[in-house]
Amino acid sequence: MSTFEFPPSIRSRPVYCVLQARPGKAHLMIADAEGAEALIDLALRAPELMAKAHVIYIPKATDFGAALKALNPAQYYEGPSYSAAVSRIKRVFLDASMGLQIYLSGTEGLMGQALSEAMQAGYDHTAIQTEHRGSLARRMQCVHCKGITEDVSNDPFQCSHCGLNLFVRDHYSRRLAAFQGVCIDAEEPGNVPPSKELYS
Amino acid sequence: MTLQFNTETFRDDYSFHNSQRAIDRFPFPFHEDSYMYAVNMERHQGGPADSVYEKRFDVDEHYVAEMADRAKVLDDDPLRCQSLPHMTLAGWDLLELIMVSKSEEYPDFFELHREGREWYWINKPLGIEDHFTFMDDTTLPYGPMEYITRQTQGDFCVLDQREDNLWMDAGMVTTQADWSLDFDIGMNFFEWHAPVPLAHEKGIFKRALKFLLNIQQGAPARRLNWTMTVNPLLDTSPENYHKWGIQKTTLTSENIGAKQHLRVELQTFFRLPRSNALVFPIRCYLMSFQDIVSKPKWGRRLNRVVRDLPEELAAYKGFIANRPLMLDYLSQFDDGLPTSFGVWPDEHITPTLQR
Ligand code: HEM
Numbered sequence: 401m402s403t404f405e406f407p408p409s410i411r412s413r414p415v416y417c418v419l420q421a422r423p424g425k426a427h428l429m430i431a432d433a434e435g436a437e438a439l440i441d442l443a444l445r446a447p448e449l450m451a452k453a454h455v456i457y458i459p460k461a462t463d464f465g466a467a468l469k470a471l472n473p474a475q476y477y478e479g480p481s482y483s484a485a486v487s488r489i490k491r492v493f494l495d496a497s498m499g500l501q502i503y504l505s506g507t508e509g510l511m512g513q514a515l516s517e518a519m520q521a522g523y524d525h526t527a528i529q530t531e532h533r534g535s536l537a538r539r540m541q542c543v544h545c546k547g548i549t550e551d552v553s554n555d556p557f558q559c560s561h562c563g564l565n566l567f568v569r570d571h572y573s574r575r576l577a578a579f580q581g582v583c584i585d586a587e588e589p590g591n592v593p594p595s596k597e598l599y600s
Numbered sequence: 601m602t603l604q605f606n607t608e609t610f611r612d613d614y615s616f617h618n619s620q621r622a623i624d625r626f627p628f629p630f631h632e633d634s635y636m637y638a639v640n641m642e643r644h645q646g647g648p649a650d651s652v653y654e655k656r657f658d659v660d661e662h663y664v665a666e667m668a669d670r671a672k673v674l675d676d677d678p679l680r681c682q683s684l685p686h687m688t689l690a691g692w693d694l695l696e697l698i699m700v701s702k703s704e705e706y707p708d709f710f711e712l713h714r715e716g717r718e719w720y721w722i723n724k725p726l727g728i729e730d731h732f733t734f735m736d737d738t739t740l741p742y743g744p745m746e747y748i749t750r751q752t753q754g755d756f757c758v759l760d761q762r763e764d765n766l767w768m769d770a771g772m773v774t775t776q777a778d779w780s781l782d783f784d785i786g787m788n789f790f791e792w793h794a795p796v797p798l799a800h801e802k803g804i805f806k807r808a809l810k811f812l813l814n815i816q817q818g819a820p821a822r823r824l825n826w827t828m829t830v831n832p833l834l835d836t837s838p839e840n841y842h843k844w845g846i847q848k849t850t851l852t853s854e855n856i857g858a859k860q861h862l863r864v865e866l867q868t869f870f871r872l873p874r875s876n877a878l879v880f881p882i883r884c885y886l887m888s889f890q891d892i893v894s895k896p897k898w899g900r901r902l903n904r905v906v907r908d909l910p911e912e913l914a915a916y917k918g919f920i921a922n923r924p925l926m927l928d929y930l931s932q933f934d935d936g937l938p939t940s941f942g943v944w945p946d947e948h949i950t951p952t953l954q955r
Contacts, residue, residue: 410794410795411790411791411793411794411800412787412790412791412792412794412795413794541783543780543783543838543839543841544838544839544840544841544842546679546782564842569795570794571783571794571795573783573784573786573787574786574787574791575785575786575787576783580780580783580838582838582841583841583842583845586841586842586843586844586845586846587845587846587848587849587921588849589846
């Protein structure tokens, strides 16, 4: 099981829990990659959810699709990427009735973006649960050019838009669903320490 | 009113300077010889004549130049001014608060004529005259918050109050000590303060928030905060850090007195009447080390504060690398004599430097 205990951090950094079955008229489950395992665990504990569940899954490079489908959710969709799936996600939020329970699992980037959509659609954060699984990579905003770099797993890293070398902060914006990246060699251009895997 | 507005810049050739009057009224932030975070808040109901605390919104010799600098920052990066859709009413509240305060307190500079909702605003220093309809967004060239804060020194955060918290839902932020409005907009009090060391653990933010939630209309409050800036650069934003960060490395023992500036923020808190939002103006005053040490008490004290400041704070405030150089300079102005309590320079009772 690919779970990770995040060390204590600053107050803007999100914390995640373990998905709990909650009573609701409908259940929307959005996961990417190993996030599928959290949904499978949830379904094992509360199989009755699945008949009212809509599962939206982005496998990335994993293959949990068949196992998820085998849970027999009322609706199942598999998309190639978050950006491909997002219009569908928005549509589902728009239609959903009050009493919808939202379950998000997988990478921080997936959960953060789906959470931000749900909040914009007017869902209260108390109706939304998140469970981290899989990659520790982060979605980063470059504070200088504002470009977002997805799946950053090393610190420092190079902004995929402006090319600056950025260090990875824990400061997190829920609105942007991103952590902040700040130029690491501003005071000594060219002096960029070797990149290390996050939390290594 | 005899105030002369300086022709000066806060970038490139840095022609910014403080007159003797500005030095005399500088809001020196240390009331004793050491510094630690505290819930340092007091009422903002005037202060000694000609001090920066006297008026609700202090207008000083840097006004016109600061507004030109703000306009330049906004041309380069419009995201420095943002307002979430539900904050427009608070913007009108703020416009009213500033126009009324300034026209009452600086009648030679600002006039506000009101007939019902038809308002006529005259800002003489900036050469602005506008007729508009109060609460009608279409009658101003910008949104109300942007319009009035393009004419008022200091950054502005406008906080929505809900769920027993404050939410940074609007702001004009071009003279900030290295934080990003674009990143922090929408955050609550604890989230935008997340990067600050030590203060969360000391319970400071919990107590401060409680105080702020209870601020009433007509009873504003204030506090001081401070940091260090090399060159009189107003726009020390994270957005532009990759451009200005290098300037921190240009300090030498020869130029430090002129180049190194103590940056003091006079932060005030006003409850707004219609929106129940809280507005948080952050007014920045810059003063070079050489001007500070012209007051013997301030020179002695600044040396002691900088010397004894905990590492975490020096690192957070971004001057840990330059601290040794600062102390080489400042220690020349500290002869070890005791200092009087309080922030004022107390020149009549302070001995001159004993060398
Ligand atoms: C509601 C009004 C306030 C706003 C909008 C505000 C905003 C901020 C922001 C944006 C920062 C920079 C954080 C960063 O590093 O990214 C900061 C720092 C800080 N704030 Fe506030 N703040 C407010 C009220 C207060 C109050 C009432 C206190 C009282 C104790 C306080 C204490 C501090 C301290 C100690 C720091 C660190 C400053 C330094 O060391 O330079 N703030 N604030």
